[in-house]
Amino acid sequence: MSGTENSVISEKLSESQILRDYEAAFSEATGLPLKFAPAGKRRLGMRGSAKANPFCTHMAETEAGCRHCLEMQAKLSAAGADGTTHSATCAAGLTDSVVPVRVGNKLLGFLQTGQIALKKLTPANFRRITEFLKKGGANVDWKTLEKAYFGTRVIERKQYESVLRLLEIFAGHLAIAAEQIAMRQMHAEPPLVSRAREIIEQRSGEELPLTEIARCVHASTFHFCKTFKRATGMTFTQYLSVVRIAKAKRLLSNPQARISEVAFEAGFASITHFNRMFRRVAGQSPTDFRHGIAKA
Numbered sequence: 001m002s003g004t005e006n007s008v009i010s011e012k013l014s015e016s017q018i019l020r021d022y023e024a025a026f027s028e029a030t031g032l033p034l035k036f037a038p039a040g041k042r043r044l045g046m047r048g049s050a051k052a053n054p055f056c057t058h059m060a061e062t063e064a065g066c067r068h069c070l071e072m073q074a075k076l077s078a079a080g081a082d083g084t085t086h087s088a089t090c091a092a093g094l095t096d097s098v099v100p101v102r103v104g105n106k107l108l109g110f111l112q113t114g115q116i117a118l119k120k121l122t123p124a125n126f127r128r129i130t131e132f133l134k135k136g137g138a139n140v141d142w143k144t145l146e147k148a149y150f151g152t153r154v155i156e157r158k159q160y161e162s163v164l165r166l167l168e169i170f171a172g173h174l175a176i177a178a179e180q181i182a183m184r185q186m187h188a189e190p191p192l193v194s195r196a197r198e199i200i201e202q203r204s205g206e207e208l209p210l211t212e213i214a215r216c217v218h219a220s221t222f223h224f225c226k227t228f229k230r231a232t233g234m235t236f237t238q239y240l241s242v243v244r245i246a247k248a249k250r251l252l253s254n255p256q257a258r259i260s261e262v263a264f265e266a267g268f269a270s271i272t273h274f275n276r277m278f279r280r281v282a283g284q285s286p287t288d289f290r291h292g293i294a295k296a
Contacts, residue, residue: 010038038109053115055148064136099167192217245281
């Protein structure tokens, strides 16, 4: 996927029903805020999200607090670009975390949560943050700020790590949704491409040569390849592999299914080819992907 395609897919994920439903369920179950932030965009923590910490909202309304928040988000994004979950603690002693959402080696964005304390907050903590804000010229209702600060939720580290693991699992689900969005991007898509997609989805588990697809959509092989690549951004072979890997991921969630069985049911003729394509598309081996599911 190109940078432009990444941006389009990230925006569509931001607007997706699956994300809205999960944000609502996550916040209801954990009492914590959750935001999806597309990669490459500046963001101000979780401002405006359900369950956002009132203290953080007050902080972001000050020039010094806003600047510090943006710097912290930038550091988290840079750290999370390696594809792993990262946490950071701000000057107020509160923790934020990011969980990357990736398709293969392409970073789409981050699931972000936090605004919590991993240990009891103290008056000394609050004095330090007020000094920081005053030095930056802030003029706020200090009583309201203090009440919000000590109203911050305190969570045991082990419990918080479990919350982040839930987000890692959901990030995997979002990656699958992103793959589907990528495959369904339509830019005045010709009917032969739409029909080809349908056939590929229905028959991806079979041997499916290019000539057969072209024949089914009543086009020459040359015309079909040119039109399909222009509409989808992928060759027929690349698109077929993405569809098959998406199917393989669903099959791998069954711990009773052997990897060899998954490979053949998904449409791959050999284990070697399956392993190579899975790593290329998903960014990890089938075994590692299954282990990630098992840990959940």
